[in-house]
Amino acid sequence: MVYYVNGGCMKSLGIVRSLDKEGRYSIPKELTRILDIETGDKLRIKLVNGDITIVKVEEMCSFCKSTENLVEIHHKKICKLCLNEF
Numbered sequence: 001m002v003y004y005v006n007g008g009c010m011k012s013l014g015i016v017r018s019l020d021k022e023g024r025y026s027i028p029k030e031l032t033r034i035l036d037i038e039t040g041d042k043l044r045i046k047l048v049n050g051d052i053t054i055v056k057v058e059e060m061c062s063f064c065k066s067t068e069n070l071v072e073i074h075h076k077k078i079c080k081l082c083l084n085e086f
């Protein structure tokens with residue numbers, strides 16, 4: 001399996017996972033740390049040239065999880081209310 005990190009830099013972690021009885025794979029903890037994936041985060045799964053790609057969907061404020069009035073700073077979405085607290 002091949003992982004695409006940060007939308008382009010390809011990195012194989014050498015981790016092998018088996019499909020479980022419910023048809024699921026778990027994402028290695030190392031990868032969730034690299035991509036800052038937390039419980040409840042949404043992922044977009046694509047099939048590209050026979051490879052599965054998984055991309056984190058960041059459409060909510062990284063701090064309060066609001067989905068309104070978002071701005072992007074250093075590839076993170078932040079709502080204007082949280083931005084004003086800095």
Ligand SMILES: [Zn+2]
Binds near residue numbers: 066079080081082083
């Ligand atoms: Zn916020």
